[in-house]
Amino acid sequence: MSTVVETPAPVVPAGPAPARSRAGAARRWRRVVSPVVLVLGWEAAARAGLLSPEKLPAPSAVLATGWRLARDGILAVHLVDSLTRAALGLLIGGGLALVLGAAAGLLRLGDDLVDPPVQMARMLPHLGLVPLLIIWVGIGESLKVTLVALGAFFPIYFNTYAGIRDIDERLVEAARTCGLGPAARLRHVVLPGALPALFLGLRLAIGAAWLSLVVGEQVNAQTGVGFLMMEAREFSQTDVVVLGLLIYALLGLLSDLALRYAERRTLTWRRGLRAT
């Protein structure tokens, strides 16, 4: 599991800024070219009849299906159910990981008691637990939420642990000489010091949560984006299947963007290196 390495970025002397940003803009545009060409080629191939609609419908057809389902309100219902499962699983798995990771990171006793079993459990691919989980919690909602919680647990646990362990002991000492007690040290030194790692853990956890959701929703779901896809497969509605994939991708992208934004807002002190 990755940890955050806090190397202060060297202050780079400002070069010829306008020229550099122009080159940067040109490069950004160039990077858009190949995806656009791929989508256009896909569309053209579908329209020319090279791709049968049963195998891969045109992107325009997928979007039209999406618009139809959204208008009917069907999409919203399934989306809300999927989001609820993801949020609930994240909350349970992430909350538990935060508590256990903090206990193991802060206390020697916690480290000795909590860390060994977690390290052992980490070796299990949590998606491989589906058969066992079906026996334990059934095939209902709890299966989906449990899978998401399991997926979210490990990244948050390890990054909480590493974030706390990576805090400079000398800063804690300085805080002590300033008269800060354990609670105040936790608030002013440990929490802000571990925050970059916590953000990283959360980003990885959200990625794992979507992945777990995709797998979980293919097991006897009655609602959700995954159910939409499985149902569509039975009726060979390939456009709905592709739409489901698109929605999963968008969910992942949007959550990552939102989190990066929150990270930038919260960790301004790290940007401070470049601000002046």
Added chain:
Amino acid sequence: MAARTAGDLTRPVLTARAVARTFGSTVVLAGVDLTIAAGETVALLGGSGSGKSTLLRILAGLDGEATGEHVLHGTAAVVFQEHRLLPWKRVTDNVALGLTGAGVAARVDRALAEVGLADRGRAWPAELSGGQAQRVAVARALVREPDLLLLDEPFGALDALTRLRMQGLLRRLRAEHGFAALLVTHDVEEALLLADRVLLLDGGVIAEEVPVHLGPAPRPDDPALGALRRRLLDRLGVPTT
């Protein structure tokens, strides 16, 4: 932050008796006795590994495994060799760390002004130069109005010019506030320029005590300073010709 009255000078601000510390089988401090009077500046000199920083950490209450006793009459603040500012707090918040009550902001502003950084309060520590960050660390100690300032090679990581300026700053602040100071250093000249008394730590005990009478603002070319320097360097085992 009023200067203490002359009457305080008779009372010690710190007394330490038989302070000892071992790391495994290595004896670093073998029983150190130390008294610092109010308003007095004591330099603690010693080679590297002589235990001078260990002693300071014990006196600062940062070492729970030391034996012996030390009593502090009043408050102490510490300035470390590294600035040790919290990177996620702006300069003012770093200085104000752990302070509560009304008027903290004004006290912080005053302390920053005293170290010449009144306009850098909103900066992040990463935006400061080494000397500026160390001055903030001095302000963070100063704002607590300590009776005793513990300085652990506070200027050791700075370049020569900045170090001279910081020594001047420290002398001025001490004259204004009258705090006592324990200065750990390996720089004989710095010890002689700043201290009223130099203690030499060797073999885990205070091996020599040298009173310095060079006046309030000694000049580096004072001949008396040269003699003292030669004596201390000899004692530290550095050949002087």
